[in-house]
Amino acid sequence: MLTAARHGSIEDGMTNAINERLPALIAKDFNAVISALVPVIENGRTTPIVAAEVLKELGRIRNVASHWSRRWVLERALRSPWPFTRDGAGLGLARLGDPGAIPSLRRAVETETHSQTRADLQIVVDELADLIPDGEPVAKRY
Amino acid sequence: MAAADVPADALTDLRADHNELSVWRVEPDLANLDVALAALASNRHHLDKLDYTLLDEATLPGIPIKCVRSDGSTPYLAANATVHRDLIELTVQKVARLAEQMIGLQRVRVSEKQVERLLREALERGALDRTRMASKLLSELES
Numbered sequence: 001m002l003t004a005a006r007h008g009s010i011e012d013g014m015t016n017a018i019n020e021r022l023p024a025l026i027a028k029d030f031n032a033v034i035s036a037l038v039p040v041i042e043n044g045r046t047t048p049i050v051a052a053e054v055l056k057e058l059g060r061i062r063n064v065a066s067h068w069s070r071r072w073v074l075e076r077a078l079r080s081p082w083p084f085t086r087d088g089a090g091l092g093l094a095r096l097g098d099p100g101a102i103p104s105l106r107r108a109v110e111t112e113t114h115s116q117t118r119a120d121l122q123i124v125v126d127e128l129a130d131l132i133p134d135g136e137p138v139a140k141r142y
Numbered sequence: 143m144a145a146a147d148v149p150a151d152a153l154t155d156l157r158a159d160h161n162e163l164s165v166w167r168v169e170p171d172l173a174n175l176d177v178a179l180a181a182l183a184s185n186r187h188h189l190d191k192l193d194y195t196l197l198d199e200a201t202l203p204g205i206p207i208k209c210v211r212s213d214g215s216t217p218y219l220a221a222n223a224t225v226h227r228d229l230i231e232l233t234v235q236k237v238a239r240l241a242e243q244m245i246g247l248q249r250v251r252v253s254e255k256q257v258e259r260l261l262r263e264a265l266e267r268g269a270l271d272r273t274r275m276a277s278k279l280l281s282e283l284e285s
Binding site for chain 2: 123
């Protein structure tokens with residue numbers, strides 16, 4: 001899947017090898033898939049654009065059983081050395097729609113050195129905060 | 143930065159087809175920006191964020207790049223006819239000089255949620271031709 005993605009075209013909103021194949025792989029055995037993906041993403045064994053696409057898709061997948069594992073991967077990837085990968089992690093967390101990730105995202109915003117990525121991560125924080133229904137400050141809940 | 147020094151990655155989003163690039167003309171007061179964004183997003187397979195850069199068209203003749211009115215092929219028919227443009231007769235050097243102009247400009251992000259809202263509103267207005275939309279995108283918007 002990753003090799004196919006690297007040789008193919010990855011464009012926002014368009015079908016590619018990752019968004020075509022990853023959901024089925026996660027549904028089949030998310031533990032094995034996530035265990036295999038983490039070192040690839042963290043050790044830079046694929047390109048940042050492919051890693052970012054994997055992270056975006058991990059957030060998009062609707063699979064309750066793997067929710068926590070996927071959130072764990074996404075939060076870890078916020079500390080990637082590559083801005084593109086950190087951005088992908090933020091986009092994945094936005095799609096995951098879990099306000100529980102807000103503290104990790106806030107820390108990422110505080111330490112982010114790339115101004116554009118910092119602004120993009122802040123958008124994710126703001127959107128996830130909007131998901132909290134009763135208007136209670138996020139800091140009190142998470 | 144000279145055109146020859148533009149990082150190759152900057153050209154990824156400037157992939158010409160038949161030596162042409164599809165662009166959207168936004169009014170100076172941004173009045174039709176949402177129309178252009180909805181048109182772009184409606185032509186995709188599924189919901190996603192959208193990043194864009196606004197380039198002053200006055201910079202094009204200096205490159206020199208020709209910008210002509212042309213019909214777009216998105217599901218947003220009114221936008222195709224009025225807002226869409228093509229940059230034509232492009233060469234590698236012209237695209238590199240275009241990238242050189244764009245590299246210092248601000249990239250603006252429209253989040254996936256904002257894209258979803260734009261598309262839902264366009265659908266409700268009847269602005270989008272559903273028969274031209276990808277089935278996955280349509281089902282995401284109608285779920």
